[in-house]
Amino acid sequence: MTAASDPGVTAQNDAPEPATGVVLRAEGLTKKFGQVVGLAGVDLHVGAGEVLGVIGDNGAGKSTLINCLTGALTPDSGQLYLDGEPVVFRRPQDAREAGIETVYQTLGVAPALDIASNLFLGREIRRGGVAGQLFRFLDQRAMQQKAEVFLKQLGILTIQNMKQSVETLSGGQRQAIAVARAAAFGSKVVVLDEPTAALGVKESNLVLDMVRQLRDRGLGIVLVSHNMPNVWAVSDRIHVQRLGTCAAVLRPQTHTMSEGVAIMTGAAVV
Amino acid sequence: MTRALSGDAPTLPQEVQRTLHAHPAISPTLILVAAWITFTVINPRFLQPGALSLLVQQTAIVAILAVGQTLILLTAGIDLSVGAVCVLAAMVMAKITSEQGVPGVLAILIGIAVAMAAGLLNGILVTRLKLPPFIVTLGTLSIFTAIALLYSKGATIESGVLPGELNSTGHTWSVGAFRITAGVLLVLLVYVVVGVALRKTAWGRHVYAVGDDAQAAGLAGVRVGRVLLSVYVVAGVIYGIGAWVMIGRVGGASPNAVVDANLESITAVVIGGTSLFGGRGGLLGTLLGALIVQSFSVGLALAGVDGQFRLLAVGILVILAVSVDQWIRQVKA
Structure with a gap:
């Protein structure tokens, strides 16, 4: 440069x-x-x-x-x-x-929406085959597992349940979810x-x-x-x-x- | 953060609030069970197969219209044109078979297509012109009602002049002492299909997200306008199917049918725990809500109470349901 x-x-x-x-x-x-x-x-x-x-x-x-x-x-x-x-x-x-x-x-x-849904909002993981391609069925287990991995990597271990809705989190935890989403996809x-x-x-x-x-x-x-x-x-x-x-x-x-x-x-x- | 908060144990109201927050169908379930017990104690005929079968059949029309209404309320909208769309579709189905000789199945499909177009119009006005759903559907309520009346010249078409396909939703089977109609089964099928779509598909997730926080959903990459439009179109299709169910149930198509459907469907959805502010609720609650409304009609009638008390009871329930929703929404971390 x-x-x-x-x-x-x-x-x-x-x-x-x-x-x-x-x-x-x-x-x-x-x-x-x-x-x-x-x-x-x-x-x-x-x-x-x-x-x-x-x-x-x-x-x-x-x-x-x-x-x-x-x-x-x-x-x-x-x-x-x-x-x-x-x-x-x-x-x-x-x-x-x-x-x-x-x-x-x-x-x-x-x-x-729950944590996993928020992390993958607009970029959901879908099931394979016709169910996923045509009917856009979600692979909820994969999203929850990946969500856990993302949050663990960033050290937000206090959040346990990926099915918890985001509004039950504190402001800092919510922002942490937003940052984790950016980190996961950016x-x-x-x-x-x-x-x-x-x-x-x-x-x-x-x-x-x-x-x-x-x-x-x-x-x-x-x-x-x-x-x-x-x-x-x-x-x-x-x-x-x-x-x-x-x-x-x-x-x-x-x-x-x-x-x-x-x-x-x-x-x-x- | 969680550790700091867990220091003080949650009080009982907080526990209740949190539980209701996580499972919004609990309150309508409790209301329905309490109502059924009360009405059965007052008049044991209430839970007899005959009365129960009738209750379910009477619930069917409001129940199916409330599916579309639920979708729209989930996006923080409201649909005041439900009944008008349903009546318009029913008149089209009945008139083109009885007067133009269109085959029954095709007539049903055309009727559903008309309802879909009506939903599309609502959707376009909401998403493209950015008009509030309340105003849009208030306007189309009058427009669709007027079209239905002009088209049918205000005349009812009796089931006698209609082909079998149109009346087929009224077909009854006996299961023991219970009587189940094809219409009821069709309504349940719609609940299952739309319920699965809402819970298991990306589309369903986006419907909730758009109603919850449209701006956040948009920034996350959800095509907000497209999701909204799809919701109005799907709701239209459901109202069209509802028209078919109505023809079977009422025995013909009348331009003056289901006049209370607008408020009753909203009532059912709201009592069922779906938030008027969008993003929260579901179809299980709506089905329970529709049953609650109808149970009050049947139960109070069987109790020998003046029918006006039903309105009173439903009114109180609506206000109660919305208050509970407001309270649940304030749940804290």
Whole structure:
């Protein structure tokens, strides 16, 4: 990776490229909503086994940026590369199929459905033969067994019964289910949009632990959050979004939270 | 987290709440058993084979319409056009055989197709125009009723002029002292087929997910619009089959039949524990709910009570059922 492939990012010098290969790269993303500029040419990249934190004030274009990465929005111009290949996402489904999973703040799970059903929602395991192909009969045992494996791998052992409905779980456990789903199906990148905003401290830590595990498995992680301690705790690099552009890319080792906030709010310039 | 919570043992109400939450068919079962015991104590004829057979036959029409209603309520919708679709389908079946000489089986299929088209129209208005199901079906209730009345010129078609196939749902077998009609068996078959589809297939899972949280389902990759549309179409087909059952049961097709079907089917579904807010409930509860409603009619009549008390009792049951649902929904981890 050369610096030339990252034009315009001023703070790249003190935040070098990730050690491993870049898995997701965005170049010059722009998005306008009528007269309102959401993104004015944003570059971003995340490596395999790297956590990229994304911070920014309200209206800085954080959500727009994330929606462009996950297919919820299509940028007006600019290009996404996945594993170096140019990709275009028209729908969230496209991004998902390409290996990018998203965890949302609150909308991740259907509360009345059980854990296994939620993990496999929209991607159910079906029985073989005509029953599965034509009538879409579910292989419920396989889904429950796999669900148990997923949750065990992520160390959420406190949940015993995969037939338990998700609404009987705590907020942190629910979010853990959403993260587990992303982990199970996201082969390349997991984007977490404010995953801890609705959670308490302990529960946030559970989710952050899972984020670290996904990173250690070699996934690229994009973590969007308003919670600076969370971002500083898990991120390898931090993308500061401001006024529709990338104001800086920091490392938690070289910049304090207050410095980050200062850049984010425009009180300081890199 | 579980450890921290298990520190204080759950109180009895919490246990009850949790149990009802996990098994929503329990409350309608208890109500039905209590009602049957009470009515039998008041009048021992209630549980005699004759009265029971009649009870089941009388339940059949509302029971089958309530299957479609359950599907729609599970998606957090509501269908006020149930009765109108059923009547329209029945009039089409009866009129094209008796006047155009269409063969019976074909007439039944055409009638079901008309009901399916009616469901499709409801579904398109809900999914494409994004109108609330209550408003859509309130409108189509009037539209389908008007079409049925205009088409039939308000006249009833007696079973005498209908071919055997149309009346065949009224065919009765005697099993000991019980009498079972083909219509009742057909209704049970519909319950089994739709019940299996809801519990065992990806489609069923998606119906629950869409009703539970449409946005979450959509983000998880469920095609929300398509699932919703399919639910309205399937419900239409079920109402069409219901029309056939009705012709056999009532003995002909009348544009003024099943006028109470809309509210009765919703009542049965709600008493059966399916949530008006979607995503929760099932067909077993609906069948029990339909039986409960009819048991109150028959039981109160056998008890020699004024028929108006039935309405009163059903009204109280509905409010009770919805309150229980609200309470169950607040279950905590």
